[in-house]
Structures are given as C-alpha cells and as structure tokens.
Amino acid sequence: DAGVIQSPRHEVTEMGQEVTLRCKPISGHNSLFWYRQTMMRGLELLIYFNNNVPIDDSGMPEDRFSAKMPNASFSTLKIQPSEPRDSAVYFCASSLIPARAGYTFGSGTRLTVV
C-alpha cells in the first residue's frame, strides 16, 4: 500500500485566495482525520470522518474552513478565503476504528499564505 497520500506537498498562496488540500486514505480504512500543526498549538484535530460521514468538526477554526469526503478514497479540506494565520502544516490521517494501532499519517501539506 502506498500509504496516505496528500497533495500538494507545498502550497504558497496569496491572502484571500481559495486553497484546496487533498487526501487519499489507505484502502480499507474507515476513518479519516484532518490535523493542523503549528508551533503554538501543536497537532490539533480539525475534523474527522467515519465511513465518509463527518463525525466531529468541532476543531474547524471558522466558517472559512470546510471539508468533504465524497467517497471512501478521497477527501478535501478547503480554506476560502485564506489568511496568513492559516499558514501551517496540514496532515491527513486514516485508520481502522478502533484505532489500536494508531493512525497512519500522510506526509502533510505545508501551506504558506502571504
């Protein structure tokens, strides 16, 4: 298995632009998680899906953030409009629940909003 695949690896965009991050989870995993890593807050959960259904989006910072999982093999995290404070590394992870072996993370997307 190729693992969790995220694209793009790096994204630089101007403030106010729309940004879309993509994730392909491991085949057979039934849960998908979006995390954001910053120096100040560490790894924080934004949203997670179970069987393609959003279960908990309490970590989504504001309405500018939205996430979808149209099928078991694809998810997007969209920021519109983007702001400089959104600059961070965004990780996608997938897992079989119960996650006794933990999540498998992708390599992340480093987002810079200028």
Added chain:
Amino acid sequence: DQQVKQNSPSLSVQEGRISILNCDYTNSMFDYFLWYKKYPAEGPTFLISISSIKDKNEDGRFTVFLNKSAKHLSLHIVPSQPGDSAVYFCAASDQGGSEKLVFGKGTKLTVNP
C-alpha cells in the same frame, strides 16, 4: 485548555544513554495512549501504545509507562541512538467515546553521537 501536555519542548542525550520523554493528561476519560515519532518533512508515525489496564508496555528499545493515578506517562528509549533524533508526540483517546486522538505539542529529542 490542553488535555495532553508535554512540558519539555526539547531533550538532548548522549548516544547509548537512556532518553525519557514525559507526558501528562488531564482528562480522566482517556483510556488509551500512544506515542508517535516525527522526522522533518514527514508525517508522524506510530511508535508504541498502552491501554489503561496496563502500567507498562515494551517493544524492543522502547518502553511506555503509565501512572493512572498521577495521569502521567513516559516513554523510555534504551539505549538511545542518533537515528532516534526526532519529535515525539504523546497522544490519548477515549476508546469508549469518539476515537479521536488528542496530541501533545511534542518533544524534540536530539541524540548526540
């Protein structure tokens, strides 16, 4: 409010010695704990876990200890190797609840040759 705390941002040890990374949690509902290791430009990778019904779990050079009464866990690496240099994240979940993992901010371990 941080539910999982790693109070040491960094730790430096000599090759061959023991590395001890600490983690505290506040949520008494947490019943499953994990450690992840992260190299630069990569995602975190699962290292070792422990259920709240145990107080110790060992895997090769890595041992995790859990003290439920103190709401404290630690990761011991013996002997430490330069390849262990990475950021280590502690994570916790309430398996009877939502299954989501709550992470600490991480501790950067540097093992010097």
